[in-house]
Amino acid sequence: SPGLYIVATPIGNLGDLSPRAAQVLAQADVIAVEDSRVTAKLLRHAGIRRPMLPYHDHSAEGVRPGLVARMGSEAVALVSDAGTPLISDPGYKLVRDARAAGHAVVTIPGPCAAVAALTLAGLPTDRFLFAGFLPPKQGARAEAIAELAGIRATLVLYESGPRLAATLAALAHGLGDREAGVAREITKKFEECVTDTLSSLAARYADAPPKGEIVIVVAPPGEATPPSAEDADAALAEALTRLS
Numbered sequence: 129s130p131g132l133y134i135v136a137t138p139i140g141n142l143g144d145l146s147p148r149a150a151q152v153l154a155q156a157d158v159i160a161v162e163d164s165r166v167t168a169k170l171l172r173h174a175g176i177r178r179p180m181l182p183y184h185d186h187s188a189e190g191v192r193p194g195l196v197a198r199m200g201s202e203a204v205a206l207v208s209d210a211g212t213p214l215i216s217d218p219g220y221k222l223v224r225d226a227r228a229a230g231h232a233v234v235t236i237p238g239p240c241a242a243v244a245a246l247t248l249a250g251l252p253t254d255r256f257l258f259a260g261f262l263p264p265k266q267g268a269r270a271e272a273i274a275e276l277a278g279i280r281a282t283l284v285l286y287e288s289g290p291r292l293a294a295t296l297a298a299l300a301h302g303l304g305d306r307e308a309g310v311a312r313e314i315t316k317k318f319e320e321c322v323t324d325t326l327s328s329l330a331a332r333y334a335d336a337p338p339k340g341e342i343v344i345v346v347a348p349p350g351e352a353t354p355p356s357a358e359d360a361d362a363a364l365a366e367a368l369t370r371l372s
């Protein structure tokens with residue numbers, strides 16, 4: 129039926145395309161894509177042939193209204209190159225405008241590198257903050273890290289191989305030397321997740337910038353140092369005098 133379908137696709141292993149995702153793509157009137165070459169490969173693998181249309185949130189003016197108008201009578205699917213659309217990928221403005229126009233918006237959830245990395249790293253998962261890619265420029269980056277420092281949650285960041293060591297060092301500097309995990313090539317042949325302190329990880333990858341796609345997971349800030357026995361006794365004595 130007509131509307132917008134947000135379709136998650138594999139992040140490396142084509143076997144992760146869900147049956148429902150394949151069915152929705154096969155029935156779509158048009159598939160809005162980031163890169164038609166990347167999606168063509170996925171569609172070939174799934175034996176699907178549907179028309180594709182390039183889409184970015186910053187696509188030329190006419191593109192988004194045109195797509196939104198089509199949702200009134202057609203099934204428009206949105207995919208990105210890998211994983212869940214809208215997560216460090218295009219789509220948020222398309223969903224916003226589809227909702228504003230009163231069209232049905234349906235999600236077909238599936239792989240997401242951020243969540244997959246969280247399940248690998250062995251760090252707390254009860255509260256996490258997804259910070260996406262840090263800004264590339266040094267000043268803005270340091271500022272972004274300083275903002276993250278006070279957040280009492282596990283942090284999840286996306287990064288590329290060549291910048292990994294510098295980013296880990298900047299995180300160690302700005303957050304303190306917390307425990308962290310570097311998850312690489314998730315769902316692919318050389319999937320790995322290395323856990324250590326941020327500074328040790330920075331040293332490890334400084335000599336050998338790793339290939340492939342990377343998620344950094346950083347432990348929350350440590351518990352506040354408990355008060356010393358003397359401080360606790362003094363606080364207790366002070367509280368007792370108030371009671372009497």
Ligand code: SAM
Nearest residue numbers: 139140211212215240241286287313314341342
């Ligand atoms: N929308 C995608 C998702 O749901 O994960 C993320 C798109 S973002 C442009 C690409 C980044 O995701 C990469 O630079 C990397 O940080 C991360 N990523 C994607 N696939 C990955 C994989 N197989 N292993 C590790 N990280 C991955």
